[in-house]
Structure formats: structure tokens, C-alpha cells
Amino acid sequence: MHLSVVLVSPARPENVGAAARAMKTMGFRDLRIVDSEAHLQEGARRVAHGSVEILDNAKTFPTLADALADIPFTIATTARSRAKFHYYATPAELVPLLEEKSAWLGSAALVFGREDSGLTNEELALADILSGVPMVADYPSLNLGQAVMVFCYQLASLIQGDPKEVAGADDNPLQALRLRAHGLLDKLGVADDVKMADWLDQRLGLLEQRDTAMLHRLLHDIEKKLAE
Structure with a gap:
């Protein structure tokens, strides 16, 4: 299954560089960036260290809807307590869900929100399912690079091997x-x-x-x- 990583309005170049490094480490290649040029700054390239091609090949979009236009299934990451939505999967629970989807959808996007405020309700509404990393309740959330690494590590098995032939003519x-x-x-x-x-x-x-x-x-x- 082809999995894209989408970063929405990242503010710190170092976080984008850390996300790129995590992606390459786990075999991911498709980075999409919404409403930000942080990946073009020196801090991103310095932290990426050996994975600058992920930054160089990143696709940019003005809105999240534009970034998801060619992707049939979307997972948005969020803090469970802040979301108005109820249907939620942990990173581990995403694996069998996406394994089933891979036979008939072929690709999916994993969306990460802003460092300080996450994704808006309007952006969350574009997702098919929500996910987040279970943590001790009184501990602050992971930074962007850490969150990308957790999900890429958990989902790496889905992008290994030959891509499956997707059955059916309906794009989405x-x-x-x-x-x-x-x-x-x-x-x-x-x-x-x-x-x-x-x-x-x-x-x-x-x-x-x-x-x-x-x-x-x-x-x-x-x-x-x-x-x-």
C-alpha cells in the first residue's frame, strides 16, 4: 500500500527535518506539506541528515483538501480528548484496518497537524478515521518528529513487498x-x-x-x- 505523510502548516524546520528522517528510516518516501515552507529552511536539512531527498521531493499544497485530492483514504492524527469525533484507532489498530483497505483502495494518507494547535475540526472532518498515540494522561504530547516516527514504525510493514493490484474501477x-x-x-x-x-x-x-x-x-x- 502506498502511504503518504502529510504535514499541515509545520512551523519549525527542525521538526520537518526530523519527520523526513523518520520517514526514510522506515521506508516512506511521499511527503506532502500544506501551507508551509519550513522544509526549505536550513534547519530542516540539518536535522534531516541523510534524508534530504525526502525534503527535496516534498509536494506542497495550499490546503489539506488539495493535498488529499488524489488519496482515497485518510487517517488524521489528533489528541483523543480534543476531538469531537468518536471513532478512533491506535497506531497498532490501524495495521489490520489498512491491510484490508490495501486490496481495494491502494493508497492512504497519514495527516499530522500543527505543532501548537493540531488540526482544526474542519480538517479532521476530511479524514476517514482518527488516530493518536496512547500516552500517560499527564504527559505532554509528542513532538512532530516523534509522532511521525511512531506511526511510520508501526505501519512500515504495509509498504513492504510488491504493491497489490487494486480491484474495482471506482477511484474512491x-x-x-x-x-x-x-x-x-x-x-x-x-x-x-x-x-x-x-x-x-x-x-x-x-x-x-x-x-x-x-x-x-x-x-x-x-x-x-x-x-x-
């Missing part, structure tokens, strides 16, 4: 399902049910391929019945 069946579900809520006149909409957005990312296909079929049948 989960995104299509999400749009279809929200469209149905509109047709039913319950789109303002925030609790229901949030539950859909959060839960769909956990579906396996067969469940996704079956739910597409169910929504199709409901849409067909409503159109009669």
Missing part, C-alpha cells in the same frame, strides 16, 4: 458512499440532524470492501424507491 468508493449517504439525508429532509451526519462520516471509514459495496446497493435501492 468510500467517498462516493459518503456523498451518496448525505444526498439521501437531503432527500429525506433530515440533513440537519447533525448527530446522524457525524455518525455517518465517522463510521463509514471503518467499513470493509464487502460492507461498502452492500451499503451502496442498499442506498441505490432506497433512491430508486424514492424516485417512483
Whole structure:
């Protein structure tokens, strides 16, 4: 499975360099940076030490949505206590989830937020599932380089070996399902049910391929019945 690492508005060049070094150590290559030029500064190259090609080849984007435009599945990292979302996986729990996804989605992104404030709720809403590193409650959060290393170490097995051939023609069946579900809520006149909409957005990312296909079929049948 191809895994991209996305850093949103990193402020300290040294943190970006540490993230690049962690990525190369664990075999990751695709670094995407949102709304920042920290990777171009000397501090990033100094700390990267032997992995400057990760910085040189980094892709930059103005927004997180732009960075994720070609990626069908997104994991956003956050502090569990600060998130309004409920569906959450530890780094270890991500491994079997992504192993299943690799057969029908092919690629995924791992998103890290700002050093001081993390990801906004609007940015978290772009993710299919949330994750974070379990820590002792009264200990401060990991810095950016440490967090990237933890996730890259845990997920390194997913990028090893020959890439799997992805079955199916739909580029992003989960995104299509999400749009279809929200469209149905509109047709039913319950789109303002925030609790229901949030539950859909959060839960769909956990579906396996067969469940996704079956739910597409169910929504199709409901849409067909409503159109009669």
C-alpha cells in the first residue's frame, strides 16, 4: 500500500527535518506539506541528515483538501480528548484496518497537524478515521518528529513487498458512499440532524470492501424507491 505523510502548516524546520528522517528510516518516501515552507529552511536539512531527498521531493499544497485530492483514504492524527469525533484507532489498530483497505483502495494518507494547535475540526472532518498515540494522561504530547516516527514504525510493514493490484474501477468508493449517504439525508429532509451526519462520516471509514459495496446497493435501492 502506498502511504503518504502529510504535514499541515509545520512551523519549525527542525521538526520537518526530523519527520523526513523518520520517514526514510522506515521506508516512506511521499511527503506532502500544506501551507508551509519550513522544509526549505536550513534547519530542516540539518536535522534531516541523510534524508534530504525526502525534503527535496516534498509536494506542497495550499490546503489539506488539495493535498488529499488524489488519496482515497485518510487517517488524521489528533489528541483523543480534543476531538469531537468518536471513532478512533491506535497506531497498532490501524495495521489490520489498512491491510484490508490495501486490496481495494491502494493508497492512504497519514495527516499530522500543527505543532501548537493540531488540526482544526474542519480538517479532521476530511479524514476517514482518527488516530493518536496512547500516552500517560499527564504527559505532554509528542513532538512532530516523534509522532511521525511512531506511526511510520508501526505501519512500515504495509509498504513492504510488491504493491497489490487494486480491484474495482471506482477511484474512491468510500467517498462516493459518503456523498451518496448525505444526498439521501437531503432527500429525506433530515440533513440537519447533525448527530446522524457525524455518525455517518465517522463510521463509514471503518467499513470493509464487502460492507461498502452492500451499503451502496442498499442506498441505490432506497433512491430508486424514492424516485417512483
